[in-house]
Amino acid sequence: xxxxxxxxxxxxxxxxxxxLEEAGAIIIEGFAEQHTLRGLWDDLGPVLARSxxxxxxxxxxxxxxxSSLFRRSRHVxxxxxxxxxxxxxxxxxxxxxHMWVGRARIEVTPTIQISATQAIQIDPGQGxxxxxxxxxxxLRRHPGPTSRVQLMLAMSEFTAENGATLVIPGSxxxxxxxxxxxxxxxxxxxxxxxxxxxxGGVYHGGGANTTGTPRTSLTxxxxxxxxxxxxxxxxxVPRETVLELPExxxxxxxxxxxxxGLGWYEMQDPHLLLERSESELAAVPPNLIGLGSPPxxx
Numbered sequence: 506x507x508x509x510x511x512x513x514x515x516x517x518x519x520x521x522x523x524x525l526e527e528a529g530a531i532i533i534e535g536f537a538e539q540h541t542l543r544g545l546w547d548d549l550g551p552v553l554a555r556s557x558x559x560x561x562x563x564x565x566x567x568x569x570x571x572s573s574l575f576r577r578s579r580h581v582x583x584x585x586x587x588x589x590x591x592x593x594x595x596x597x598x599x600x601x602x603h604m605w606v607g608r609a610r611i612e613v614t615p616t617i618q619i620s621a622t623q624a625i626q627i628d629p630g631q632g633x634x635x636x637x638x639x640x641x642x643x644l645r646r647h648p649g650p651t652s653r654v655q656l657m658l659a660m661s662e663f664t665a666e667n668g669a670t671l672v673i674p675g676s677x678x679x680x681x682x683x684x685x686x687x688x689x690x691x692x693x694x695x696x697x698x699x700x701x702x703x704x705g706g707v708y709h710g711g712g713a714n715t716t717g718t719p720r721t722s723l724t725x726x727x728x729x730x731x732x733x734x735x736x737x738x739x740x741x742v743p744r745e746t747v748l749e750l751p752e753x754x755x756x757x758x759x760x761x762x763x764x765x766g767l768g769w770y771e772m773q774d775p776h777l778l779l780e781r782s783e784s785e786l787a788a789v790p791p792n793l794i795g796l797g798s799p800p801x802x803x
Contacts, residue, residue: 507674509691509701514589521589521702522596525654529677530693530703533589537658537698541580545660545723548578549624553721558628565711567631573741574622574725575750575758582754584658585619585725590702594654594727597704604765613764616730619738619757620653624660625711627668627720633713636671636685640705643732648678652729653705657693660721665692668714670701670722677706730763748779755779 510524514535524531537545549571556569564570574581585591594617603612638645640653663669671690685708692712693701703709705726714720726735738758747755755761760776762768770778 522593528674529707530672532695534699536700544580567628569626571624575742597651616763617727618730620726620728621735622725625722627714631714634710636708636710651704655726657701658723659697659699663695667716668712668720669694671712673708676708677704
């Protein structure tokens with residue numbers, strides 16, 4: 506049975522990207538700084554403890570889930586902007602695509618965006634979650650280009666006994682006719698502060714918690730910018746909170762335009778709404794495609 510590759514937070518980006526593309530998953534130990542981990546527990550822990558259990562068997566009858574994390578904690582920001590995560594996602598998903606506009610052949614590169622955020626607590630007695638692919642939400646066919654790169658932060662220690670995420674390395678290379686089996690999974694055992702990164706086409710699921718203590722985690726996903734976000738970030742994060750975030754995170758939340766022309770407002774980059782009044786925005790010449798004027802080929 507293949508094991509999950511483990512690296513430290515100072516690992517080379519090329520090594521992380523190479524492992525993700527080949528195996529589909531990797532563990533990065535020491536990913537979150539201790540003050541970040543403490544801040545997440547301070548902000549999310551009490552709310553998570555008051556949350557009810559999920560109603561569906563898929564989400565877990567002994568599992569607590571808390572969403573809208575960018576509204577609830579600023580300590581999520583250093584997770585999504587950690588270079589081994591963000592830059593890996595960019596390297597893997599932001600592949601140039603060519604198209605024809607008239608007789609001009611142009612090349613565009615899609616953006617990426619924050620899709621879903623959740624804190625997850627698996628309590629004692631929770632069984633295994635059904636194995637699944639997260640990119641199935643977008644009805645993706647496999648094998649194929651990656652459209653999601655996901656992060657799972659261990660807020661508490663992950664063990665094989667307390668519900669560590671179960672992963673099938675390499676399963677993003679499978680076609681859609683091959684079913685996953687628990688016998689093929691590897692538990693992502695890791696200390697608190699570590700993360701599991703995996704691609705959207707990898708089969709995985711929460712493990713069973715046979716211990717007497719909860720297993721707590723935080724997950725967030727980055728998707729291609731031309732796909733609908735799993736969690737509606739425009740409703741999840743109030744405008745006043747968005748204005749307090751770095752521009753890079755604002756754009757990742759969706760205040761951005763994905764080439765060749767998705768997500769615009771009044772044919773403009775929607776991020777301008779956070780910087781200018783509507784009257785100021787009206788004075789800006791529209792540029793829908795966001796590529797400038799393509800050359801005319803006669």
